[in-house]
Amino acid sequence: QKEVEQNSGPLSVPEGAIASLNCTYSDRGSQSFFWYRQYSGKSPELIMSIYSNGDKEDGRFTAQLNKASQYVSLLIRDSQPSDSATYLCAVPNSGYALNFGKGTSLLVTP
Amino acid sequence: EAGVTQFPSHSVIEKGQTVTLRCDPISGHDNLYWYRRVMGKEIKFLLHFVKESKQDESGMPNNRFLAERTGGTYSTLKVQPAELEDSGVYFCASSPRTSGRASQETQYFGPGTRLLVL
Numbered sequence: 001q002k003e004v005e006q007n008s009g010p011l012s013v014p015e016g017a018i019a020s021l022n023c024t025y026s027d028r029g030s031q032s033f034f035w036y037r038q039y040s041g042k043s044p045e046l047i048m049s050i051y052s053n054g055d056k057e058d059g060r061f062t063a064q065l066n067k068a069s070q071y072v073s074l075l076i077r078d079s080q081p082s083d084s085a086t087y088l089c090a091v092p093n094s095g096y097a098l099n100f101g102k103g104t105s106l107l108v109t110p
Numbered sequence: 111e112a113g114v115t116q117f118p119s120h121s122v123i124e125k126g127q128t129v130t131l132r133c134d135p136i137s138g139h140d141n142l143y144w145y146r147r148v149m150g151k152e153i154k155f156l157l158h159f160v161k162e163s164k165q166d167e168s169g170m171p172n173n174r175f176l177a178e179r180t181g182g183t184y185s186t187l188k189v190q191p192a193e194l195e196d197s198g199v200y201f202c203a204s205s206p207r208t209s210g211r212a213s214q215e216t217q218y219f220g221p222g223t224r225l226l227v228l
Contacts, residue, residue, distance in 0.1 A: 004152070043201070046218075049214070051214065096205075097169065098153075100152045101152055
């Protein structure tokens, strides 16, 4: 069973701080990694994808991938209360199906 | 452009009844997926359509679940008869025709149907 693990949180950070969300995965052959954000009662929304080792930056978001350690993280700089949501790590299996972690709940306090 | 839509948004039924969920993917998307999130668990893959064909139904829990995508547009997921453990949020997602690596396809999710079986 291929697994994706996340700390469920809640992770609480003050406004303006850096939020760090972590994800580990069990399938060493995984090539693609996605971070989805889900507000309560809404659909998961893709915010970052990463395929190569290292960092990928998009605005206030940075995804970090370390395939040797089977570890992917998401950093949110200058966190805003509007960033409060559940963040889902997703890793495709050999085909199209996404394997999700349980998600980390982030709370940004004003 | 309209996103993925799902109907109904909520459904409350009794054990043994039948429920049909509908998903309308983004126009032009050949790939359509169904996922489910049971309370306290992660979102789990159910099945994948390419146009009207089932590409992968390895996640379907049992034969009480039937998915169709006639004409390759919208899809329905029928649960018959429903059991208590079927309660959860059913998500539909879609992605465009594959032009590159399957594992890099972005899947766009709908808001989900919240199913409660009493």
